[in-house]
Amino acid sequence: MVERSVRNITDRFRQSGRKVTPQRVAVFEALCEGGGHPTVDQIYREVRQRFPMISLNTVYQTMEALVDLKVVSPVGHSLEAARYETDPAPHHHTVCIACKRITDVFDAALGRVKLPRAVKDRFQVVGHRVEFYGYCADCRSPGATNR
Numbered sequence: 754m755v756e757r758s759v760r761n762i763t764d765r766f767r768q769s770g771r772k773v774t775p776q777r778v779a780v781f782e783a784l785c786e787g788g789g790h791p792t793v794d795q796i797y798r799e800v801r802q803r804f805p806m807i808s809l810n811t812v813y814q815t816m817e818a819l820v821d822l823k824v825v826s827p828v829g830h831s832l833e834a835a836r837y838e839t840d841p842a843p844h845h846h847t848v849c850i851a852c853k854r855i856t857d858v859f860d861a862a863l864g865r866v867k868l869p870r871a872v873k874d875r876f877q878v879v880g881h882r883v884e885f886y887g888y889c890a891d892c893r894s895p896g897a898t899n900r
């Protein structure tokens with residue numbers, strides 16, 4: 754349902770009263786083209802190829818605004834660097850704490866996880882995402898390096 758195009762993101766950004774600059778559009782483009790679960794740093798490196806003067810802070814602020822607008826959502830809570838979800842479809846994740854790889858998990862049963870009744874009274878849930886953290890196939894084997 755959500756069409757994730759540069760144009761769509763630009764419109765939402767502008768409608769929220771925020772200023773759309775060429776640098777910010779470049780961030781939107783990096784998100785739409787890259788997909789996956791990028792870090793701010795990855796987006797920054799991508800955008801810097803076209804805008805060498807862009808600051809890391811500008812990328813941070815743009816990503817924060819995009820979280821506000823629900824264009825992206827933070828994922829990978831078991832990792833130290835913030836990552837952003839670019840896929841609007843509901844899904845879950847495995848997160849490798851060694852190589853930091855985040856892999857999408859699509860499973861209907863995980864979508865049916867329920868909040869305990871006692872919590873339900875005081876908390877209104879609008880969504881949930883399951884994150885399994887551990888080691889991926891490449892990192893699991895003994896002797897694998899820790900990065």
Ligand SMILES: [Zn+2]
Pocket residue numbers: 849850851852853854888889890891892
């Ligand atoms: Zn791994």
Ligand SMILES: [Zn+2]
Pocket residue numbers: 789790838839840844845846856857
């Ligand atoms: Zn994902």
